[in-house]
Amino acid sequence: MLDVKSLTTAYDGLIAISDISVEVKAGEIVVVAGANGAGKSTLLKSIAGMERPKGGTVTFAGDRIDGMAGHLITARGIAYVPEAKRLFPRLTVADNLRLGSYLHADKADREAPLEQVFTLFPRLKERLPQKAATLSGGEQQMLAIGRALMTRPRLLMLDEPSQGIMPKLVDEIFDAVKTIRDTGVTILLVEQRLVESLEIADRAYVLQTGRVILSGSAAEVRENPDVRRAYLGI
Ligand code: ATP
Numbered sequence: 001m002l003d004v005k006s007l008t009t010a011y012d013g014l015i016a017i018s019d020i021s022v023e024v025k026a027g028e029i030v031v032v033a034g035a036n037g038a039g040k041s042t043l044l045k046s047i048a049g050m051e052r053p054k055g056g057t058v059t060f061a062g063d064r065i066d067g068m069a070g071h072l073i074t075a076r077g078i079a080y081v082p083e084a085k086r087l088f089p090r091l092t093v094a095d096n097l098r099l100g101s102y103l104h105a106d107k108a109d110r111e112a113p114l115e116q117v118f119t120l121f122p123r124l125k126e127r128l129p130q131k132a133a134t135l136s137g138g139e140q141q142m143l144a145i146g147r148a149l150m151t152r153p154r155l156l157m158l159d160e161p162s163q164g165i166m167p168k169l170v171d172e173i174f175d176a177v178k179t180i181r182d183t184g185v186t187i188l189l190v191e192q193r194l195v196e197s198l199e200i201a202d203r204a205y206v207l208q209t210g211r212v213i214l215s216g217s218a219a220e221v222r223e224n225p226d227v228r229r230a231y232l233g234i
Contacts, residue, residue, distance in 0.1 A: 001026040001186050002047070002078075002155055007056035007066075009039075009046045016042040017210045019056070022188075024155065029177065029187040031218075033194040033231075034207035040190040041083055043207070044157050047188075048080040049073040060155070079153035083160050085144035089133035093124055096132050096143055100150030110150075116183065117146040120176045138169035145176065149185075156180060157188045162196070174200055194231045198222050 002024040009017050017039040024030045032040050045051040047058050049070035058066040065073050074080070087096055097117065101110035118125040121142040127135065132143060141161050148156055158177065162170040170193070178200045181187050191197040198204060204221040206214040214224060221227055 001061060002188065003057075003059040004043075004047065005057045005059070007043070007046055007053050007058065009042050009051050009053045011042075011051075015054075015210060017046065017207075020207070020210070020212055021056075022205055022212070022215075024186055024188050026154075026186055027181070027184070028202045029181050029189060029200055031194070031197045031201040031204040032188065032190045032207060033192065033197065033204060035192070037209075038207040039210040040207055041159055042210075044080060044082075044159050044188070044190055047073075048078065048157060050080075050082075074151055074153075077152075077154035078157065079148035079151045079155070080157045081144045081148045081159060081161065083163065085140055087132040087140060087143055087147070090131060092129050092131055093135070093143055094128040096147055097124070097150055100147035113150050113152055117149055120149075120179060121146055138165045138173070141165060141169075141173060142176070145173075145180075149180065153185060155186045155188065157190075159190045160192060161189070162191060162193050170196065194221075194227065 004020060004022040007017060007020045008015065020043060032043060034040050042051060046053045049068050053066055057064060060076060060078060065076065088099065123139055124142055124146055132140065135143060161173050174196060177187055177189060189197055198218045198221060201218045203217050205212050214221060
């Protein structure tokens with residue numbers, strides 16, 4: 001479904017990711033892990049059209065999308081939840097969700113994903129009139145994911161959804177990611193919490209200083225001696 005080949009992106013001439021190739025097949029949850037500054041967010045931004053890659057290609061559902069504007073990439077079926085969730089803080093939960101559905105002209109089409117969002121995150125339904133700024137960190141993450149689902153994506157890209165969230169809610173978010181996949185949405189998940197994310201992932205890539213240093217099935221990555229040393233302290 002998504003085929004990233006030899007992608008290179010630089011900021012003012014400084015290479016942030018170099019020659020990265022990542023594949024995501026329909027129906028998979030693929031995790032991209034790595035330490036701070038490894039280039040995980042840059043990879044997602046380069047796919048989402050927020051940064052223009054210097055080299056390489058991004059193919060989605062058979063078409064080249066690298067170099068396209070972000071809103072056109074969204075319209076093709078890729079939803080992206082950035083690390084800084086970019087909610088509209090002064091708007092209500094209901095309005096934030098509504099803004100996610102702008103792609104669809106027909107009201108019935110726009111409202112169709114709402115029930116799915118409420119089933120995933122019942123807390124959002126309880127807080128529809130509340131301003132987004134007053135939600136807890138975990139609830140804001142739920143709203144950001146909910147808003148992304150309102151675009152009815154085929155591929156959902158999440159940048160560190162567990163960041164700054166209390167452990168109990170992290171499990172809830174990871175469970176939701178799995179449920180979203182089970183409803184037919186393919187997932188590309190960026191996470192520093194490699195161990196927890198491998199529990200829901202099919203495959204994983206580990207980045208270090210802008211390059212892929214390891215990739216494989218979730219089981220292969222979990223058993224890798226370097227991963228066990230770096231992430232499990234074994
Ligand atoms: P984190 O887990 O801390 O979010 P990351 O793996 O997502 O890290 P990136 O945010 O992609 O890493 O950053 C990769 C490199 O690119 C880092 O060296 C970072 O300082 C640099 N970088 C990221 N964004 C910019 C920018 N807008 N301008 C200049 N350099 C940047």
